[in-house]
Amino acid sequence: MLWVDKYRPKTLDKVIVHQDVAQNLQKLVSEGDCPHLLFYGPSGSGKKTLIMALLRQIFGPSADKVKVENKIWKVDAGKRTIDVELTTLSSTHHVELNPSDAGFQDRYVVQEIIKEMAKNRPIDTKGKKGFKVLVLNEVDKLSREAQHSLRRTMEKYSASCRLILCSNSSSKVTEAVRSRCLNVRINAPMEEEIVNVLEFIAKKEGLQLPQGFAACIAEKSNRNLRRAVLTFETCRVQQYPFTNNQAIPPMDWEQYVSEIASDIMKEQSPKRLFEVRGKLYELLTNCIPPEIILKRLLFELLKKLDSELKHEVSHWAAHYEHRMRLGQKAIFHLEAFVAKFMSIYKSFLISTFG
Amino acid sequence: MKKAKRNAAIVILSSDDDENFSLKSNFTQPKSKSVSVPRKNPKRAKTAPLSASCPRSSKEASVFDEMKRFCEEFDDDFTGTKVSAGLQSKDDMWVDKHKPHFLEELAVHKKKVEEVKTWFEERLKAAMDNNNVLLVAGPSGVGKTATIHAIASHLGATIWEWTTPTPTVWSEHLHNSNSGLQYKSKLDEFEGFVERARKYGLTSPSLKGSHASVILLIDDLPVVNGRVAYERLQRCLKLLVQLVCIPTAIVITNYDKDDSADFSTRCWEELLVSLHSAGACKVNFNPVTVNSIKKTLTTICRKEKREVGADMIELIAKASGGDIRHAITSLQYLCLKLHRRPILPSKERLDTVDCLDDVFCLPFGKDESLSLFHALGKFLHNKRESEHTTASDRDAFLLKEKFVRFPLKMDAPEVVLCQAHGQARTLSDFLHENVLDFLNEESIDDAWLVASYLSDADFLLSSLNGQSRDFGAENIIQSAAASVAARGVLFGNAHPVSSRWHAVRRPKLWEVEQSSRRNKCQMLSQRGDLYNSLTISNKIVMATEFRPALKWLGYRASESFQADSMVEDDSDSTCLHENKLDISDDEIEDC
Numbered sequence: 001m002l003w004v005d006k007y008r009p010k011t012l013d014k015v016i017v018h019q020d021v022a023q024n025l026q027k028l029v030s031e032g033d034c035p036h037l038l039f040y041g042p043s044g045s046g047k048k049t050l051i052m053a054l055l056r057q058i059f060g061p062s063a064d065k066v067k068v069e070n071k072i073w074k075v076d077a078g079k080r081t082i083d084v085e086l087t088t089l090s091s092t093h094h095v096e097l098n099p100s101d102a103g104f105q106d107r108y109v110v111q112e113i114i115k116e117m118a119k120n121r122p123i124d125t126k127g128k129k130g131f132k133v134l135v136l137n138e139v140d141k142l143s144r145e146a147q148h149s150l151r152r153t154m155e156k157y158s159a160s161c162r163l164i165l166c167s168n169s170s171s172k173v174t175e176a177v178r179s180r181c182l183n184v185r186i187n188a189p190m191e192e193e194i195v196n197v198l199e200f201i202a203k204k205e206g207l208q209l210p211q212g213f214a215a216c217i218a219e220k221s222n223r224n225l226r227r228a229v230l231t232f233e234t235c236r237v238q239q240y241p242f243t244n245n246q247a248i249p250p251m252d253w254e255q256y257v258s259e260i261a262s263d264i265m266k267e268q269s270p271k272r273l274f275e276v277r278g279k280l281y282e283l284l285t286n287c288i289p290p291e292i293i294l295k296r297l298l299f300e301l302l303k304k305l306d307s308e309l310k311h312e313v314s315h316w317a318a319h320y321e322h323r324m325r326l327g328q329k330a331i332f333h334l335e336a337f338v339a340k341f342m343s344i345y346k347s348f349l350i351s352t353f354g
Numbered sequence: 355m356k357k358a359k360r361n362a363a364i365v366i367l368s369s370d371d372d373e374n375f376s377l378k379s380n381f382t383q384p385k386s387k388s389v390s391v392p393r394k395n396p397k398r399a400k401t402a403p404l405s406a407s408c409p410r411s412s413k414e415a416s417v418f419d420e421m422k423r424f425c426e427e428f429d430d431d432f433t434g435t436k437v438s439a440g441l442q443s444k445d446d447m448w449v450d451k452h453k454p455h456f457l458e459e460l461a462v463h464k465k466k467v468e469e470v471k472t473w474f475e476e477r478l479k480a481a482m483d484n485n486n487v488l489l490v491a492g493p494s495g496v497g498k499t500a501t502i503h504a505i506a507s508h509l510g511a512t513i514w515e516w517t518t519p520t521p522t523v524w525s526e527h528l529h530n531s532n533s534g535l536q537y538k539s540k541l542d543e544f545e546g547f548v549e550r551a552r553k554y555g556l557t558s559p560s561l562k563g564s565h566a567s568v569i570l571l572i573d574d575l576p577v578v579n580g581r582v583a584y585e586r587l588q589r590c591l592k593l594l595v596q597l598v599c600i601p602t603a604i605v606i607t608n609y610d611k612d613d614s615a616d617f618s619t620r621c622w623e624e625l626l627v628s629l630h631s632a633g634a635c636k637v638n639f640n641p642v643t644v645n646s647i648k649k650t651l652t653t654i655c656r657k658e659k660r661e662v663g664a665d666m667i668e669l670i671a672k673a674s675g676g677d678i679r680h681a682i683t684s685l686q687y688l689c690l691k692l693h694r695r696p697i698l699p700s701k702e703r704l705d706t707v708d709c710l711d712d713v714f715c716l717p718f719g720k721d722e723s724l725s726l727f728h729a730l731g732k733f734l735h736n737k738r739e740s741e742h743t744t745a746s747d748r749d750a751f752l753l754k755e756k757f758v759r760f761p762l763k764m765d766a767p768e769v770v771l772c773q774a775h776g777q778a779r780t781l782s783d784f785l786h787e788n789v790l791d792f793l794n795e796e797s798i799d800d801a802w803l804v805a806s807y808l809s810d811a812d813f814l815l816s817s818l819n820g821q822s823r824d825f826g827a828e829n830i831i832q833s834a835a836a837s838v839a840a841r842g843v844l845f846g847n848a849h850p851v852s853s854r855w856h857a858v859r860r861p862k863l864w865e866v867e868q869s870s871r872r873n874k875c876q877m878l879s880q881r882g883d884l885y886n887s888l889t890i891s892n893k894i895v896m897a898t899e900f901r902p903a904l905k906w907l908g909y910r911a912s913e914s915f916q917a918d919s920m921v922e923d924d925s926d927s928t929c930l931h932e933n934k935l936d937i938s939d940d941e942i943e944d945c
Contacts, residue, residue: 002900002903002907043894043895044895044899087878101878101893224899226895226899227899230899230900230903231903233903233907234903234906234907237906237907238906249906251898251899251902251903252902252905253898253902268798269795269796269798270790270793270794270795270797270798270800270801271790271795273790273798273801274790274791277790278862281862281863281866284866284870285866285869285870285873286870286873286897286901287870287873287874287877287893287896287897288897288898289893289894289897289898292894292898320809323809323812323813326813326816326817327809327812327813327815327816328812328815328816329783329812329863331786331863331866332782332786332805332808332809332811332812333809333812335786335805336802336805336806336808336809339798339801339802339804339805339806340802340805340806342798342801342802343798343799343801343802346798347799
């Protein structure tokens with residue numbers, strides 16, 4: 001088992017990072033009525049961990065007994081039936097799913113599947129909580145239609161069913177949904193907090209962790225706790241007695257992006273653009289989302305860039321990121337950005353160096 | 355076969371009159387019964403007006419009259435040259451009338467005819483063990499079938515032909531199935547025919563004439579739909595190729611000018627190749643040259659005693675695109691026109707046509723169709739005039755210099771797109787894949803301009819995804835996107851390189867999309883067991899964080915995972931090979 005899972009705090013009182021949030025959640029549960037919740041915050045900040053711990057707090061240890069199901073749902077959409085394949089993870093009290101996996105059929109997933117689940121209200125025995133919890137991941141990836149139907153579902157079934165939504169950014173969740181939930185913002189952990197967690201793990205594993213090295217990992221992790229723990233584990237595999245200046249293995253795709261960036265800086269020509277395209281394809285093949293590629297690429301380019309160009313380049317990156325979300329084929333827009341950058345940079349070089 | 359049918363239709367139309375009249379005499383007498391007569395006889399309604407109690411039939415009658423007048427006109431147009439309708443013969447169409455009967459009359463190139471002739475001669479003289487099949491391939495209307503018929507009659511051989519059974523209509527099938535007859539697929543029938551030909555070909559009772567001089571002609575292969583049917587056809591033909599002992603000609607029409615993405619066209623090509631490799635001899639017919647079409651047309655004019663200007667004949671010959679059947683029909687049509695409007699001096703007509711100098715405004719002539727690759731070539735090569743023509747200066751509004759481009763050396767991009775009938779999505783993918791090769795090495799600005807237009811096109815196309823049922827809007831968006839992509843490429847490529855030979859690649863994007871989808875599925879399926887956690891991790895996190903980390907861990911820690919991933923890699927690579935389609939080696943030359 002990966003350390004990320006092994007040392008994930010199981011209950012709210014064992015949480016290391018967001019103790020204040022955990023305490024509030026505990027109070028909420030003890031008062032008995034749990035509203036719909038929306039957890040939002042950057043990736044790797046502990047949203048899921050808190051959600052799992054919260055479920056355990058509500059339902060006790062039985063919430064841990066989960067099974068993964070890959071089920072094909074038959075959705076009746078007017079004249080035809082649509083088959084939607086979706087992986088769910090469920091215990092007797094909760095169901096977790098990723099509606100955006102269904103792609104453009106997410107609307108049906110939200111409308112039908114959730115409706116159906118919410119209808120099957122668990123039998124109220126032994127004074128247990130008479131509601132079921134639905135955990136929906138990546139709510140910000142849902143289409144607008146799906147979010148609208150989510151709103152209606154929330155109102156209609158609020159008696160029998162609580163929703164816990166989880167998303168990276170609250171701005172992509174519609175106002176209507178947000179106002180029906182208790183919004184819980186989960187900040188990215190501070191570097192000191194990450195160091196604390198790493199030290200906790202090291203102690204449990206019986207490892208010697210030099211202070212400087214922990215700080216180094218924390219810094220590299222970009223305040224992403226999951227990443228920090230994963231990196232820590234890989235470092236452990238690479239070289240055990242840790243040294244302070246040990247090389248931290250970079251994520252392969254990030255290295256690749258920085259290679260692309262230096263390619264772009266070296267030469268600006270259609271031929272080079274074509275080579276860059278090949279590399280971008282490589283990244284896309286490996287399922288790296290194009291938005292992340294663009295963001296990373298911009299980051300790498302800005303590092304090497306003269307400050308007077310930064311503004312313009314960022315503007316175009318934003319422009320093509322927007323296009324990418326509206327369009328279908330990301331490579332068209334990624335490439336347009338690269339070409340624009342090359343064009344800007346080349347004219348800059350000519351004007352400064354003649 | 356088809357032509358005969360068409361003729362028959364005309365005959366019926368012209369004789370309709372008499373029938374109607376005879377019917378009329380039968381029907382008008384019992385006037386009271388007229389309303390209940392199920393089959394309306396409009397002629398009667400016209401000649402013997404009914405009372406106001408039956409307005410419907412009279413209204414219908416007027417419609418019918420209109421139709422009839424129209425038909426008569428049409429009839430006249432086609433048969434006007436004849437003295438009376440009764441005299442019509444099968445040779446009404448010039449194509450049939452002037453069918454070549456002798457080798458000398460063929461418009462096909464002499465050498466080609468000779469080649470086919472010697473082939474048949476050899477086979478007829480001494481039957482060979484195998485290798486008895488000749489594949490005749492070529493575009494439509496270049497005289498493939500005519501050549502074989504002419505050669506057969508020259509050699510004194512009988513042609514034994516596969517005649518396509520009449521298609522079964524659905525209602526007919528229903529009727530038949532009630533009476534216990536079973537539906538038999540055309541492919542089944544064809545297979546049966548081939549089987550018979552192969553085994554009992556020489557002793558078949560349907561065969562008349564001596565054994566030595568029989569030619570089997572398969573002109574009309576059954577249309578197959580889908581893989582399974584196609585494979586059956588292929589198997590059956592292969593057997594034929596290997597085992598038949600009568601000289602056999604299989605005529606295959608190439609449609610390579612049309613949409614190359616279509617399955618049926620691809621499968622004909624595939625069939626041709628596979629039969630060729632099975633040992634069949636192959637002869638390719640090229641489009642008939644303009645000169646020989648001209649010669650044939652002149653001969654026909656002489657025979658029909660019509661005066662048609664040489665310029666006109668040349669125009670027809672050029673417009674026909676090497677399709678002689680089409681050329682002859684055009685000529686016949688033209689003659690009708692000239693005949694019916696003698697007021698117009700032919701000289702003047704020619705002048706007007708000449709000054710327009712556009713194939714499309716002629717009443718005949720095939721509309722040119724381009725393959726997608728031709729269209730791509732036009733867009734990518736971006737041929738332009740070297741200077742502005744005076745005409746465009748007159749109404750030009752002032753543009754900044756950077757927006758000014760020389761006029762294109764081709765039709766408007768939209769026209770080319772129409773001819774190529776490609777999908778906007780396919781077009782933009784192909785342009786995107788290939789355009790960078792055609793840009794000047796120095797001009798990265800152009801590359802950006804092109805890329806930005808392609809990005810616009812993609813944006814337009816993706817707005818289709820709203821699952822709207824409005825096909826009109828969809829069409830407009832499609833064509834707008836195609837136009838943006840094509841014009842963007844043309845406009846953006848401001849400094850086109852002097853044309854070189856380039857291969858047009860198949861978009862790599864398609865492969866990338868496929869393998870990315872596969873990887874995603876694989877990742878999702880691993881989600882459960884590999885990342886043994888209590889939650890579902892989302893895709894992004896898995897791709898960007900778990901996978902790289904697992905790679906580092908996997909190589910050292912868990913042997914099993916490594917083995918797993920290696921197996922998967924293998925399967926991936928084989929999949930990729932399978933998916934490499936045929937388009938990749940399509941290449942076009944500078945056009």
